[in-house]
Amino acid sequence: MLDNILQAYGFINEVEVHPFGTGLINHTWTIKNGQNKLILQRINQNVFKAPADIAANIRLIGNFLAKQYPEYLFVTPEKTLQQEDIVYITKEGYFRLFPFVKDSHTIDVVNSTMQAYEAAKQFGRFTKLLCHFPCEQLHITLPDFHNLSLRYQQFEKAIAEGNTARIKEAAATIEFLKNNRSIVDTSERIQKNPAFKKRVTHHDTKISNVLFDDNDQGLCVIDLDTVMPGYFISDVGDMLRTYLSPVSEEETDFSKIEIRSDYFKAIAKGYLEEMKEELSADEKAHFVYAGKFMIYMQALRFLTDYLNNDVYYGSKYEGHNFMRAKNQVVLLEKLMEKEEALIRMIEK
Numbered sequence: 428m429l430d431n432i433l434q435a436y437g438f439i440n441e442v443e444v445h446p447f448g449t450g451l452i453n454h455t456w457t458i459k460n461g462q463n464k465l466i467l468q469r470i471n472q473n474v475f476k477a478p479a480d481i482a483a484n485i486r487l488i489g490n491f492l493a494k495q496y497p498e499y500l501f502v503t504p505e506k507t508l509q510q511e512d513i514v515y516i517t518k519e520g521y522f523r524l525f526p527f528v529k530d531s532h533t534i535d536v537v538n539s540t541m542q543a544y545e546a547a548k549q550f551g552r553f554t555k556l557l558c559h560f561p562c563e564q565l566h567i568t569l570p571d572f573h574n575l576s577l578r579y580q581q582f583e584k585a586i587a588e589g590n591t592a593r594i595k596e597a598a599a600t601i602e603f604l605k606n607n608r609s610i611v612d613t614s615e616r617i618q619k620n621p622a623f624k625k626r627v628t629h630h631d632t633k634i635s636n637v638l639f640d641d642n643d644q645g646l647c648v649i650d651l652d653t654v655m656p657g658y659f660i661s662d663v664g665d666m667l668r669t670y671l672s673p674v675s676e677e678e679t680d681f682s683k684i685e686i687r688s689d690y691f692k693a694i695a696k697g698y699l700e701e702m703k704e705e706l707s708a709d710e711k712a713h714f715v716y717a718g719k720f721m722i723y724m725q726a727l728r729f730l731t732d733y734l735n736n737d738v739y740y741g742s743k744y745e746g747h748n749f750m751r752a753k754n755q756v757v758l759l760e761k762l763m764e765k766e767e768a769l770i771r772m773i774e775k
Contacts, residue, residue, distance in 0.1 A: 432467065432522045433458070435507045435514045457527065464527040465505065469520055470513075470652070478521035480566035481652050482513040488627065488654065491560050499556060500647040502528060502638075531638040531646055537670045540693040545645035546637045546670070547694040550629055550662050551701030553648045557627035558705050562656040565627065569653055572630060573661045575614040575724050582727045589734030597749060600730055603756055610723045613716060617658060622709035628657030632665040659702070659710055664721030666694050671718070672758055676725065679750050681757045686765050692772055715769045718762050726755035 429444055443459040447466065454469040470478040482504070489503040504512040505524040513523045537543050571577050586594060586601060594601070617623045629636070630653035638646040669675075671690050674683045695714065699706075729752035732739045737748055762769075 429456070429467070431516050431519075432514060435509070435516075436505060436524055437508050458524070466525040466527055467522060468525070469522050472520055475568055475652055477566070477568070478513060481568050482523065484565050484568065484654055485651050486512060487564055488557065488560065488651070492556060495559075496556050499552075500528070500638075502526065502647065502649060528638055528646065530641055532641075533635050533637070533649075534639060534643075535635050536675075537634045537690070539643075540689050542634065542639070542643055543666075543670045543690050544693040544697040545639065545643065546632070546634050547666055547697030548701055549637050549645040549648050549697075550632050550666065551698040553629060554626055554659070554662065555701045555705055560627055562625055562627045565655055567655050569630075569655070572653065572655070573657065573721075573724065575611050575720060575727075578724050578727045578731070579608065579611045582731045585731045585734035589731075590736055593734050593736075593749070597730060597733065597752075600726075600749075600752055600756055604723070604727060604730065607723060607759070610716075610719050613713075614660075614720055617660070617713070620709060622707040623658055623713075624707070624710075625656045625658065626705075627654060628659070628661050629654055630657055630661050630665070632662045633669050659706060660713060660717035660720050663694070663698060663714060664717035664719075666698070667691070667715075667718030667762070668721040668725065668755075668758070670694060671762070676729075676751050676754050676758075678754055681754060684754065684757045684761060686758075686761045686769075688765065688769070688772070691769055695773055711773060712770075714773045715762070715766055719759060719766075722755050722759045722762060726752050726759060729755060 433442060438458075438460060440460065443457075444467075445457050447455045447457045454471075456467045458465040458467050470481065472478065475481060485503065489501055492499050492501045502525055505526060506512060507514050513521055515521050534542060537546070582604065629648060629651070631650060636648055636650045638649055640646055671686050671694075672684050673687065674680075678684065699711075703711075729740065729748045733746070733748035733752060740748055740751075742748055
């Protein structure tokens with residue numbers, strides 16, 4: 428399969444090919460040709476319906492950064508022999524090839540406040556450098572990706588039409604999510620508030636989407652498939668959701684879930700060092716809300732899928748998505764318990 432792709436890039440000699448990374452969406456390989464090392468990816472068209480739009484977005488952003496901030500490390504795709512930055516192979520799909528950044532690595536789980544700080548700083552820098560880029564030029568690669576109102580409507584539909592036994596089982600979790608619908612109301616007000624600016628937003632700020640050097644200093648952000656116009660709460664919220672607790676959404680021992688205030692401080696410090704002049708006062712006042720927004724939305728999505736018989740996320744064991752939803756509910760409760768203290772941290 429890969430031979431046709433490699434030939435499109437002019438590789439005629441034998442190369443070493445190995446699977447790479449732990450990503451769940453795109454398939455990734457390392458390609459080694461002598462001393463030259465590259466990253467090959469196949470774009471998942473079940474998730475991204477228009478791969479050419481992703482390529483166009485990366486091209487637009489890359490051209491802007493190369494002109495305005497040539498010193499910034501922005502990893503752009505290699506060109507094929509036909510000078511294309513994405514290649515389509517019949518029956519196999521869309522592929523792109525990236526240079527491998529020397530002496531760099533990724534991290535799957537955040538293990539220190541320094542890593543949290545460095546990652547937050549890189550995501551803040553990415554948005555800051557692109558604050559004057561006309562984000563309306565970007566294609567929407569995942570429509571309604573962080574549309575909380577839509578996720579709530581889907582949740583209500585699942586309650587009305589889903590698996591009745593599961594609805595009964597999840598009654599307490601359903602009630603909690605209904606009782607906190609004000610989180611949806613706030614997101615709707617944000618969209619109408621001119622103090623909240625639409626910017627170039629990454630939308631997937633997990634720690635593995637940052638490249639680090641050998642000293643765990645951040646180099647740049649990667650995996651730009653979800654880069655679209657959006658609000659800062661998406662990027663900050665995803666960092667708070669995935670960095671604050673020492674355990675992931677897969678943890679079933681909920682006693683291990685906690686909000687680490689020192690990690691919150693590291694995220695806020697890193698992000699605001701880059702974005703403090705860019706964010707309005709109203710935006711800064713919603714820094715902690717960003718975490719509530721993303722955690723609540725993910726709880727809704729997991730529970731909705733459970734009530735709909737696991738048609739979206741799938742399930743590795745009976746009740747998997749229900750456990751994920753309850754995990755996120757506990758995380759949200761813990762965040763709300765510390766909300767006032769964390770807001771005071773931001774105000775300082």
